[in-house]
Amino acid sequence: MGTLVRTSKFLSAARDINGIVTITMRRPPLNRMNLEFMSEFSNVLRDLERDNCPGAILTSYSNKVFSAGFDIGELCNPEPERFNDFYTEVQNNWTQLYGSTFPTVAVINGHAMAAGCLLALSCDYRVMIKNRTIGYNEMQMGLATPTWFTATMLNTVGHRHTELGVTLGKMFTTDEALNINLIDCVADSKEEGIQKALSFLEKFTHFLPKSYTFAKHSLRGPFIKQLKENQNEETQLAFRFLKDPEVIKKLEIVKDKEQTQFLTSKVA
Numbered sequence: 001m002g003t004l005v006r007t008s009k010f011l012s013a014a015r016d017i018n019g020i021v022t023i024t025m026r027r028p029p030l031n032r033m034n035l036e037f038m039s040e041f042s043n044v045l046r047d048l049e050r051d052n053c054p055g056a057i058l059t060s061y062s063n064k065v066f067s068a069g070f071d072i073g074e075l076c077n078p079e080p081e082r083f084n085d086f087y088t089e090v091q092n093n094w095t096q097l098y099g100s101t102f103p104t105v106a107v108i109n110g111h112a113m114a115a116g117c118l119l120a121l122s123c124d125y126r127v128m129i130k131n132r133t134i135g136y137n138e139m140q141m142g143l144a145t146p147t148w149f150t151a152t153m154l155n156t157v158g159h160r161h162t163e164l165g166v167t168l169g170k171m172f173t174t175d176e177a178l179n180i181n182l183i184d185c186v187a188d189s190k191e192e193g194i195q196k197a198l199s200f201l202e203k204f205t206h207f208l209p210k211s212y213t214f215a216k217h218s219l220r221g222p223f224i225k226q227l228k229e230n231q232n233e234e235t236q237l238a239f240r241f242l243k244d245p246e247v248i249k250k251l252e253i254v255k256d257k258e259q260t261q262f263l264t265s266k267v268a
């Protein structure tokens, strides 16, 4: 796997002989993202920028779940200060990953739901294992999809697929995701996925890093700028939404096992 360059409670980062870093999410059982998880993620990305990393792969320790998205504990009837910290960290994390100066690949070796899907979409390339699902399922949870989540999908698959995906809270199977270019290729196993990711990243060894960064920022920069300019408003909007009694009630139900099993059967 390479030399371990960083390990924290929920993430590990290992560098191979070519400098490519594999970030493995490990918050059992579902890689749910809470404030601590997001802070660790930001720290890893900051280190990679500082070290002029030539490329990174993002994957999960589990072959069942890439990430179940935000920890519902951070969203259900939140406290103002904690939510502000959490949501700010999430936004910063997205600007770091979506705008990274190095190329990134998501090896999606399990279900990628809501913010888990956003993580994958924020990379430059996606390899997904067969028979998994990916999408923004917020609607099914009684939530709404934040604007920058939507923009990230829109920039990947276009308006119509985003519109249907977001408004239906649709989880796409691996085959469906490939058909609409939500992912770039399919692998039989995580190991094969990593090989495909490395082949993609190998292409960038022939380019000047500054040329790559310029191209990426030409495409993604305006969306990052837009979020940065509206960060506080986005946080307040989300907080107000989450304080709606109907939303709180729905999220409390979702926290029950029965409801998540219902969601699982929908995505299986």
Ligand SMILES: CCCCCCCCCCC/C=C/C(=O)SCCNC(=O)CCNC(=O)[C@H](O)C(C)(C)COP(=O)(O)OP(=O)(O)OC[C@H]1O[C@@H](n2cnc3c(N)ncnc32)[C@H](O)[C@@H]1OP(=O)(O)O
Residues within 6 Å of the ligand: 030, 032, 065, 067, 068, 069, 070, 071, 072, 073, 075, 111, 113, 114, 115, 116, 137, 138, 141, 143, 144, 145, 146, 147, 237, 238, 241, 242, 254, 255, 256, 257, 260, 261, 263, 264
């Ligand atoms: C105008 C306003 C506009 C903006 C509004 C913004 C609002 C805020 C931002 C909203 C954006 C939201 C992003 C998100 O990421 S929301 C989270 C989405 N995640 C899910 O829907 C995951 C649901 N989970 C599942 O479908 C399954 O658990 C899964 C397929 C992932 C795994 O199935 P499995 O059978 O292995 O596991 P279980 O279902 O038995 O789950 C085990 C226990 O974990 C609990 N669980 C599952 N997911 C979560 C989660 N995301 N957070 C917290 N807890 C979770 C589940 O209930 C089980 O608990 P128990 O063992 O106690 O029963």
